[in-house]
Amino acid sequence: DIQMTQSPSSVSASVGDRVTITCRASRSINNYLVWYQQKPGTAPKLLIYAASSLQSGVPSRFSGSGSGTGFTLTIRSLQPEDFATYYCQQADSFPLTFGGGTKVEIK
Amino acid sequence: QVQLQESGPGLVKPSETLSLTCTVSGGYIISYYWTWIRQPPGKGLEWIGNIYYSGSTNYNPSLNSRVTMSIDTSKNQFSLKLSSVTAADTAVYFCARVSNTVSMFAFDMWGQGTMVAVSP
Numbered sequence: 407d408i409q410m411t412q413s414p415s416s417v418s419a420s421v422g423d424r425v426t427i428t429c430r431a432s433r434s435i436n437n438y439l440v441w442y443q444q445k446p447g448t449a450p451k452l453l454i455y456a457a458s459s460l461q462s463g464v465p466s467r468f469s470g471s472g473s474g475t476g477f478t479l480t481i482r483s484l485q486p487e488d489f490a491t492y493y494c495q496q497a498d499s500f501p502l503t504f505g506g507g508t509k510v511e512i513k
Numbered sequence: 514q515v516q517l518q519e520s521g522p523g524l525v526k527p528s529e530t531l532s533l534t535c536t537v538s539g540g541y542i543i544s545y546y547w548t549w550i551r552q553p554p555g556k557g558l559e560w561i562g563n564i565y566y567s568g569s570t571n572y573n574p575s576l577n578s579r580v581t582m583s584i585d586t587s588k589n590q591f592s593l594k595l596s597s598v599t600a601a602d603t604a605v606y607f608c609a610r611v612s613n614t615v616s617m618f619a620f621d622m623w624g625q626g627t628m629v630a631v632s633p
Contacts, residue, residue: 442620448625448626449607449623449624449625449626450558450607450620451623452620455617455619456616456617459615495558495560497617497618497619500573501573501574502618504558504559507557507558
């Protein structure tokens with residue numbers, strides 16, 4: 407199985423801050439990397455696929471980059487509605503696996 | 514707008530079989546892959562498996578021997594059965610759709626999730 411490791415596990419930030427979350431795969435997954443946002447008590451929401459492609463309807467302050475084993479999700483100017491937990495997921499091979507999550511909290 | 518809704522018992526006894534159904538409304542089940550994902554309380558996401566509208570499946574090997582997925586295109590429903598459950602299977606279970614506009618297994622539509630507790 408491909409292990410996905412996210413860091414940090416949590417980050418405290420203020421509205422307007424730039425936040426970067428890292429996701430590392432245990433072996434190369436090319437660009438088969440997906441990012442989700444999950445708010446408490448709700449289902450995850452697809453943000454980014456293919457490492458850097460923005461899902462329709464997702465604000466442009468979200469961006470993704472990376473290839474191979476290292477990936478980042480950046481939120482350019484944090485908004486109140488962005489406080490949530492973010493997960494990466496590899497879509498390279500079965501079993502599909504997720505990172506452990508990064509909780510973005512209000513500072 | 515496509516909507517997914519999980520249904521099934523919220524409480525299952527140890528050693529019994531967990532059974533859930535996902536009903537798809539506002540769209541067709543045909544030509545998509547569908548998936549089950551679970552999330553233990555306070556923890557991360559675990560992929561359980563996928564089913565294609567044709568009935569072909571892929572399961573997580575960690576659960577493989579206990580998982581069965583099926584699909585009923587006439588009812589726009591797909592189902593999950595997980596046998597021999599233990600307390601470790603207590604989780605919120607989500608059904609979701611695999612996007613067919615991107616060339617990878619990314620989940621673009623989700624049900625709200627249903628909590629299933631395994632307890633005597």
